[in-house]
Amino acid sequence: MEKNEILVNYGEKIDDMAYALAEAANLADLIGPRERRIGLKPNLVVPRPAEEGATTHPEIARGLIRYLQKNGFRNILILEGSWVGARTEDAFPRCGYTALASDLGVELLDTKTDKAHSYDCKGMEIEICDSAMAVDFMINLPVMKGHCQTLLTCALKNNKGIMPDREKRRFHTLGLDKPIAHLNTKVKNDFILVDGICGDLDFEEGGNPVYSGKLYAARDPVLCDAWTATQMGYRVEEIPYIGLAEKLGVGCADPAKAVIREISPPLPGKAPVPSGKVRQFTSYIKEDRSCSACYANLIFALSRLERAELNRLKEKVCIGQGFQDKPGKLGVGRCTASFSASLKGCPPAGADIITFLREN
Incomplete structure (x- = not known):
């Protein structure tokens, strides 16, 4: 190594x-x-x-x-x-x-x-x-x-x-x-x-x-x-x-x-059940069979945004394999590549998600 x-x-x-x-x-x-x-x-x-x-x-x-x-x-x-x-x-x-x-x-x-x-x-x-x-x-x-x-x-x-x-x-x-x-x-x-x-x-x-x-x-x-x-x-x-x-x-x-x-890919369909403070960010997400790593980085990113920035989001952020080859407006991860606004990555980094959401 x-x-x-x-x-x-x-x-x-x-x-x-x-x-x-x-x-x-x-x-x-x-x-x-x-x-x-x-x-x-x-x-x-x-x-x-x-x-x-x-x-x-x-x-x-x-x-x-x-x-x-x-x-x-x-x-x-x-x-x-x-x-x-x-x-x-x-x-x-x-x-x-x-x-x-x-x-x-x-x-x-x-x-x-x-x-x-x-x-x-x-x-x-x-x-x-x-x-x-x-x-x-x-x-x-x-x-x-x-x-x-x-x-x-x-x-x-x-x-x-x-x-x-x-x-x-x-x-x-x-x-x-x-x-x-x-x-x-x-x-x-x-x-x-x-x-x-x-x-x-x-x-x-x-x-x-x-x-x-x-x-x-x-x-x-x-x-x-x-x-x-x-x-x-x-x-x-x-x-x-x-x-x-x-x-x-x-x-x-x-x-x-x-x-x-x-040395192995993220596990498909393993998005977590949010607990504690994490629950407050789920209302901004539309999830369909997302991998745990991608979902976690999205949660980290949402937690870094100011409340006013979260409230300015016009759409829920879509994430997961259920969105592959489907149209949509706002998504993160390569599974949402067909969306009009989509962030590449598998998974995308939390810092990149923040920039993407602020720009869209």
Whole structure:
């Protein structure tokens, strides 16, 4: 797998999807010697099940560990520290990781109990947990989701979980963006596998999941987050830590330079049943057998529009395979190609949908 590639997999059996991505990326070759210590860093910010949109599905870790063990890797560690105010020791069992670690015989470490040392992160001193710095190869398992302060959280921000709580508190006093960028100049981001199954629309702690039904892998955390931003309807410049990380040499912040390789197509007819805040946007949509990824990006886009912009829409936005070869006025995705106003893409990015709706 090249540094500028993003591999995307759609499906329903999450552990098999993760296994297939590891195979497609030739992960074993990226890791190297079988005795290397491998860390898996999920997002378990709060003790809530992954279906609520906040935490990493344990099936992702299960699929990866199956792949690693089949390829001869045995020195595997799952490590995480929940946010300040939540206990990782509650999150591990609630999120399914205690049973997972027991079943597969891997270590499970609460970084809140770990020692930490200060490192020079290109001009900013930051404390990082010893266990994270001791691994030879780190696999970052973030959730693609919104955040009430930084708008987006994915690969770069997920590394806050390998710092002590006192450092997490300091990050907030510094405004998050700058310290997140500097942190990633030192921590390891050797392989990233993003949980894009049903991340929350707005909040890090979940509650408004948007079902996308995909996982994707990357090696460049900056490019990963830049591409994720466009899928969720943001311009990269709206997420300051992405550009700051690029300036510090962490990676590339231009999503146009990402080479997207789908190893399976989106599942047809798998549009989600909207829940929570997501329901308010369904009145603007006319859906007929849409794929989950396309539908999710439309929901993300509608959520970014101002109420006045939504009210100016003259037509419902059509989406789904039921509109193929049919006439219509306003549609997104290649299934609406015969419409008078249609946005290409399978699926189109959320940022492109926003521009399209504003122009039509």
